Every structure is written in structure tokens, then in C-alpha cells.
Amino acid sequence: MGRATDRRSVLRVDLDAAADGRATVRRPDSLAVEEPLEIRVGPGGPGRRRPLAVTMRTPGDDLDLAIGFLLTEGLIRSDADVHTAQLCAGAETPNTYNVVDVVLAPGVPEPNVDPARNFYTTSSCGVCGKASIDAVRTRSPFAVADDPLTVPATLLAELPDRLRAAQRAFDRTGGLHAAGLFTADGELVVLREDVGRHNAVDKLVGWAVRQRRLPLAGHLLLVSGRASFELTQKAWMAGIPLLAAVSAPSTLAADLADEAGMTLVGFLRGRTMNVYTAAHRVSADSA
Numbered sequence: 001m002g003r004a005t006d007r008r009s010v011l012r013v014d015l016d017a018a019a020d021g022r023a024t025v026r027r028p029d030s031l032a033v034e035e036p037l038e039i040r041v042g043p044g045g046p047g048r049r050r051p052l053a054v055t056m057r058t059p060g061d062d063l064d065l066a067i068g069f070l071l072t073e074g075l076i077r078s079d080a081d082v083h084t085a086q087l088c089a090g091a092e093t094p095n096t097y098n099v100v101d102v103v104l105a106p107g108v109p110e111p112n113v114d115p116a117r118n119f120y121t122t123s124s125c126g127v128c129g130k131a132s133i134d135a136v137r138t139r140s141p142f143a144v145a146d147d148p149l150t151v152p153a154t155l156l157a158e159l160p161d162r163l164r165a166a167q168r169a170f171d172r173t174g175g176l177h178a179a180g181l182f183t184a185d186g187e188l189v190v191l192r193e194d195v196g197r198h199n200a201v202d203k204l205v206g207w208a209v210r211q212r213r214l215p216l217a218g219h220l221l222l223v224s225g226r227a228s229f230e231l232t233q234k235a236w237m238a239g240i241p242l243l244a245a246v247s248a249p250s251t252l253a254a255d256l257a258d259e260a261g262m263t264l265v266g267f268l269r270g271r272t273m274n275v276y277t278a279a280h281r282v283s284a285d286s287a
Contacts, residue, residue: 003059004176004193005030032176033058034195039066041075041102042110044083049101052111058176058194059098061203062087065194066100068206071214072234077141079209081108142215142239145261145278149218149241153284155186157271159222160246166191167224178224179204181216181240189219197225198234205238215239222246227253227266236260242281244268249276 010029017023037057042049057065063085070076081104088099104110163180166188176193179200183189192203201223208214220242221235227245229252235243236256243257244265254276257264263278275282 003033003035006033007031032195035059035098037062037065038099039069039102040088040099041070041104043108044103044106049103050110055196055199057196057199061192061207062097062100064192064203064206064210065199066102066206067209068202068204068234070102071209072202072205072237074139074237075111076104076108076209078214079212081105140236140239140260142217142236143261144215144217144236144239144241147217147239147241149184149220149263150281150283151184151220151242153273153282156220156244156265156268156273156282158186159220159244160224160268162186162188163191163222163224167193176200180222181208182220182222184218184220197223197228198230201231201234205234208238217241220244222268226250227264229253229256232256232260232262232264236262241278244273 007028008031009026012025012027014023034056036054038051039053039055040049041052053069055065055069066085067079067082076082083103083105085100085102087097088101089097159180159182163178166180167176167178176195177197177200178191178193179197180191181189181204190204190207192200192207194200194203201221208216216238219240221240222244223231224246226247227243227249229250232243232253233256240262242263242265246268247266249264249266254264257277261278263281264276265282266274266276
């Protein structure tokens with residue numbers, strides 16, 4: 001599970017209770033954990049793998065996060081490209097195991113660790129450290145435009161509540177994003193939570209890679225926040241034909257979804273939604 005939450009003592013201020021002399025009270029509160037994860041990648045043999053990325057994430061499903069990151073960045077194509085992946089001891093005391101060491105399979109090119117294409121990411125942005133949009137426009141091997149998936153709008157409208165009901169860590173902290181993979185019938189296949197929305201998606205994609213389920217044709221991805229460029233790219237790299245978000249998409253997200261032939265849905269709230277691209281996959285006949 002990892003250290004998804006931690007307890008802190010807080011001073012609770014309630015101005016509505018001030019008249020009764022209870023304006024403040026000290027009590028415990030649960031916070032979402034945010035810690036750095038270093039991803040090291042390289043060939044087998046003696047010597048350390050070279051650090052490729054540091055991402056701020058919520059501990060848990062770290063191997064999936066590393067594998068998903070490598071795939072959505074176009075550095076691997078499948079689980080066959082990874083010989084081993086393991087959590088390693090870091091420099092902290094007590095040890096927090098905030099390092100993942102990935103040994104690439106023989107013949108897989110080692111990533112070029114170029115300072116101009118810095119992979120440091122924060123929990124809010126997955127592409128902030130890259131030099132240009134050209135550097136992040138990774139091409140997917142999967143033709144999602146050809147995916148025949150169709151989903152009734154009535155079914156889409158039910159999915160945010162299903163996603164929310166499965167968010168165990170969010171119930172305790174209120175501070176985690178979620179990414180959920182659903183079938184065309186609305187069945188939740190897997191859910192991942194993280195302080196970073198891009199990390200939650202990478203954890204989900206990494207799970208699919210290790211389960212040998214790529215491409216994720218006939219499925220849809222629902223994210224709890226906005227739909228950004230990097231989330232659209234990650235969905236495309238995993239072969240997902242429909243990305244839905246409870247909040248707004250960006251212009252780059254819409255442009256990339258249109259280029260890929262992916263359906264992009266935003267503002268999925270209650271019984272309303274906006275379909276920005278490839279609207280033929282969303283049927284409103286029975287809404």
C-alpha cells in the first residue's frame with residue numbers, strides 16, 4: 001500500500017461555534033503524503049543505473065509508476081523491454097525506499113539523460129521540466145482513432161460517483177487525485193490515487209503494462225481533475241480511445257486528442273458534459 005496518508009495535529013477554527021466558546025479545538029487530521037521518487041534506468045551488469053527522473057508522488061504502487069512513466073514517455077514499448085524493476089534503499093533514515101531501479105532488457109536503448117530535457121516533475125505538472133512541446137509529443141504505437149468504442153452519455157454521467165466511491169485515501173485526506181480505468185459497460189477495472197494527477201495515470205498505465213493488457217482498446221479513462229496535455233498523451237500511449245475529466249481540458253489537450261482521434265470529454269458533472277473531440281463515441285440518444 002505504501003505511506004499514502006499521515007496524521008498531523010491541527011488547530012481547527014470554527015467561527016460559527018464562537019458564540020458557544022468553541023471557536024477553536026485541537027484535533028488530529030489526515031494528510032496526503034508527498035515524497036520524491038527517483039527513477040533510475042539503464043542496462044544490466046555492474047554499476048548503478050543513471051537517474052532519469054524525480055517525481056513528487058504519494059508512495060504506493062511505485063513500480064507501476066516507474067513502468068508507466070517509461071511507457072508514456074516512449075522509452076519502453078511493453079513489459080518485455082524491462083528486465084527487472086525494484087525498490088531500492090534511499091539515503092534517508094529511516095529508509096523510505098524512494099528509489100526505483102529499472103534494468104532494461106538486452107537490446108533496449110538506454111535513455112539519453114539530457115539536461116535540456118529535464119525530467120524533474122512536480123505533483124501538479126508532469127511536463128514542466130521539458131525543453132519544448134516537441135520533446136513531449138511522444139507518438140503512440142496504437143491507432144486509437146480506429147477504436148469502435150461507443151458509450152452512452154447516461155453511463156458516462158454515472159462514472160464520477162463510481163470513481164469517488166472507490167477513493168479510499170481521498171476519504172481520509174481530501175487531497176488526492178484519482179484515475180480510473182473503466183470498461184465500455186462502466187465496470188471499474190483499476191483505480192489509482194496520487195497527489196499528482198499524472199502520477200495516478202502513470203500508476204494505472206504501469207499496472208496495465210505489467211499485466212500485459214496493452215493496448216487498452218475498448219476502455220475509457222476518467223480523471224478527477226482537469227484534462228491536460230500530458231494526461232491526453234499518456235492515454236494515447238496506452239491505447240485508450242476515450243479520456244473523460246470532471247474539470248476542464250486545455251487547448252493542447254484538445255488539439256492532441258483531435259490529432260490522435262481520441263474522444264475528449266470535460267466538465268463531466270451530474271448529467272452534463274462537454275465532448276470536445278471525436279463526439280461519435282458518445283451517444284446521447286438514451287440520455
